[in-house]
Every structure is written in C-alpha cells, then in structure tokens.
Amino acid sequence: MATIIYGTRETAKNMGYLGQEESCGACGRTYKKALMKYTSWFHIYYIPLIPYKKTYFNMCPICGAGYDVDKNTAKSLIQAGGVGHPGFEVFAKHILANKQKGLFKADTSYELWVKDLATGEEICIEQNIEKERVNEVKRVRGLKKVPIIDIK
Ligand SMILES: [Zn+2]
Structure with missing residues (x-):
C-alpha cells in the first residue's frame, strides 16, 4: 500500500x-x-x-x-509602490571553518551579515549562531540562498 x-x-x-x-x-x-x-x-x-x-x-x-x-x-x-531599493544581500561568515571536526558539540561560530546594495555598507546583525539559524533566516526572508563565507 x-x-x-x-x-x-x-x-x-x-x-x-x-x-x-x-x-x-x-x-x-x-x-x-x-x-x-x-x-x-x-x-x-x-x-x-x-x-x-x-x-x-x-x-x-x-x-x-x-x-x-x-x-x-x-x-x-x-x-x-514607491522608490525601489536595489535590495540587500544576506550572507553568513563561518568563523571557525577550519576547526577540527567534532571539536564542539554545536558550532556557534556563524555570523549573519546584511549588505546594503545601495551604499555597499556591510552590517553584522547576528553573531555566535549555529548554521540552523542561518537556514531559518533564509526561510523567513524568502531567500533562495544565503552564501556562507568560510573564514580561514
Ligand atoms: Zn532593524
């Protein structure tokens, strides 16, 4: 069945x-x-x-x-309607991308950033978060993708 x-x-x-x-x-x-x-x-x-x-x-x-x-x-x-804004790019940084596997139970070394495409300003909005939080923000903001930059 x-x-x-x-x-x-x-x-x-x-x-x-x-x-x-x-x-x-x-x-x-x-x-x-x-x-x-x-x-x-x-x-x-x-x-x-x-x-x-x-x-x-x-x-x-x-x-x-x-x-x-x-x-x-x-x-x-x-x-x-209104004056359009070119938009905002949401991206994440993975601070401990090079860490040993299994070193931490939960990897909270992600940061969330938003770039204002009109001014080029990059603003850190969340720190010390897990990857799951990055995915949640992606869902809530209706984004197809949140690029993750590995910091080495
Ligand atoms: Zn705000």
Missing part, C-alpha cells in the same frame, strides 16, 4: 521595500520596510496545492524585526 504524504508548509515572498522610511525599534536603522507575504499551503508529496492562509509582515531589511500588517494595509502598500 502506498503512503500518501501530505501536510502543510509555508512559503515566504518579499513583495518589495514599500511605504515610508521608518526607524527600526530593534536595530535603530532607518529604511523602508520589506513587505513579506507568508502563504500557508496544503501540500501533497510536497507539491503546494491549495493556499489556505496569507499573512503579511513589515520587516526591517537589516535585522528582520517588524510587525504584522493586515491584508488591506498590505494591498495599499503594494498599490502605492
């Missing part, structure tokens, strides 16, 4: 850097927020079939802090 694999999964999409510039309460940087759309899907064999929930989140493009916005607010932000 074949087992049917089904369940739910969530996808994230960056809808753009929209609205007014706002100072972030967490990191203090002033940018337009990234409007994130999270869609929950019912899937069969990991193929998303039916979206059953959409939520919106205004995210600081630097540190990722932010707040939920309702569907109507999200719609008006998208309709108003």
Whole structure:
C-alpha cells in the first residue's frame, strides 16, 4: 500500500521595500520596510496545492524585526509602490571553518551579515549562531540562498 504524504508548509515572498522610511525599534536603522507575504499551503508529496492562509509582515531589511500588517494595509502598500531599493544581500561568515571536526558539540561560530546594495555598507546583525539559524533566516526572508563565507 502506498503512503500518501501530505501536510502543510509555508512559503515566504518579499513583495518589495514599500511605504515610508521608518526607524527600526530593534536595530535603530532607518529604511523602508520589506513587505513579506507568508502563504500557508496544503501540500501533497510536497507539491503546494491549495493556499489556505496569507499573512503579511513589515520587516526591517537589516535585522528582520517588524510587525504584522493586515491584508488591506498590505494591498495599499503594494498599490502605492514607491522608490525601489536595489535590495540587500544576506550572507553568513563561518568563523571557525577550519576547526577540527567534532571539536564542539554545536558550532556557534556563524555570523549573519546584511549588505546594503545601495551604499555597499556591510552590517553584522547576528553573531555566535549555529548554521540552523542561518537556514531559518533564509526561510523567513524568502531567500533562495544565503552564501556562507568560510573564514580561514
Ligand atoms: Zn532593524
């Protein structure tokens, strides 16, 4: 008998850097927020079939802090558009890339960085984290990839 694999999964999409510039309460940087759309899907064999929930989140493009916005607010932000920002590159540094295998139980030598592509400024946003946290940030920000630079 074949087992049917089904369940739910969530996808994230960056809808753009929209609205007014706002100072972030967490990191203090002033940018337009990234409007994130999270869609929950019912899937069969990991193929998303039916979206059953959409939520919106205004995210600081630097540190990722932010707040939920309702569907109507999200719609008006998208309709108003705004001056585009070339975007932000999220990358990680693996500080102890050359360490001996099995040296630590958990490797917390990763750092998360965000590069402002408009100014070229590189900002370290998290330190002493595990690779799992890097993957989580990738998911939450709807990124295909977070390059990891090995520090040797
Ligand atoms: Zn912030």
